[in-house]
Amino acid sequence: MYKIESFEKQMFAMYQLSNEEGTSWITVCPERGGIIIGYGTKGQEKLYLNEETLYDRKQNIRGGIPILFPISGQLPNGQYQWDDKHYHMPNHGLARIHPWEVIETYADEEKAFISILFESSIGTKEAYPFDFEVIFTYTLKEDQLFIYQTYRNVGSAPMPIYPGLHPYFKANSKLVSIDTDAKTYYDYNDDQTKDFTGQIDLEKLKEAVVLENKRAAVDAKFDDVDVHIEMGKDFRYTVLWSEQGKEFVCVEPWTAKTGELGHQDELIIVEPKDAHETWVSFQVV
Template structure:
């Protein structure tokens, strides 16, 4: 029987979903941006987490799997124009800096899940002028983590989004191998497109690099770990990023490129009073 444990840690309520053997788990902190703080397989924690940033509400969390919504990445001058107005938007959007609420938890012999909700408010509408409900369901099945995402537009006009996820995988090395049948990648360090030969060395790179997904399965090799990502069709890109003095590498599924809300050429637009559903799964071997 899968189990779900609820416990308090430094003023936050945490939820841990666990496999019957105890060898795999996910840990979620809904109040801190709905973030997954831990993901374990084969009795080993796979995610990097700087706990000091988790428990300091004034900081962005460094680690876990932050949720990127309504945008992934940054905007020029952290601003965008929509309609006749200019709005400020934080890097990676709003979801990771607002509390989420728990809707449901469930466990049985086959899996365990937790569903959490982030909804619009007066503070979000000052930055992003739409009414919305975002529901994430985190499911543990064996050693697989499935993240189902539902983006509901409660407004009377189409709602622009390009969400993503920002997993921090533990790693002492900065070289990432990728099984993606693409010939090039985009390097945000010098804003140039470069030939892709199967792996990318992030050792001396401050900014991220971006690769286009040509199908819905991406296999990454990081420090002898094989990370299998499967994703719904809208996730067009894989982004790689690290910090040089930290023991992690980020392998991130994004739906669109950095800065799309400035260009507005390839946005996902959720129709008025409609819902956009999608998903991503992770499995580490």
């Protein structure tokens, strides 16, 4: 029987979903951007987390699996134009810097899940002038983490999105082998498209690199870890990033490349009163 426990840590409400043996789990902090801060399999934590950044509301969290919505990545000077008006948007959007609401929890013999909600407000409309409801359902089944996503447009104007996820996996090595069937990758360090040979060394790279997925599953390997990622067809890109001196590697499913609100080539447009649904799953082998 799976179980769900809620507890408080440094004034934040936490929810932990786990299997009966306690060998697989996910831990969620809804107040801090709906973030997953822990994902364990075979009794071992797989995610990196800088707890100081988690408990300091003024900082962006370094670690866990931040939610990127309505955009993934950055915008030139943090600005974009829509319908002849100028707006400012933080890096990676708004979801990770606003609290989410828990709307449902459930556990039985096969799985456990928690559903959380992020809604538009006066505060979000200053940066993103759309009415929305975003629901994420985190499901733990055996050692697999499923993230089901619903992006609902409750307004009267078409709504542009290109969401993503930003998981930080524990890693000692920065040498990442990744199987996506991609032949090239784009290097944001020098803005060049380069041949992809199956491995990328992130050790001395300050900025990220991005590969276009040629199929709906990606396998990334570093140290003795093998991360298997499956995803809906919207997640066309895998972004790789790390930080010198920090023991993590980010393997990030994105739906478009950075700056897309300016390019507007690959936007997902959610029509009024409609919803866009998609999903990603992670499994550490």
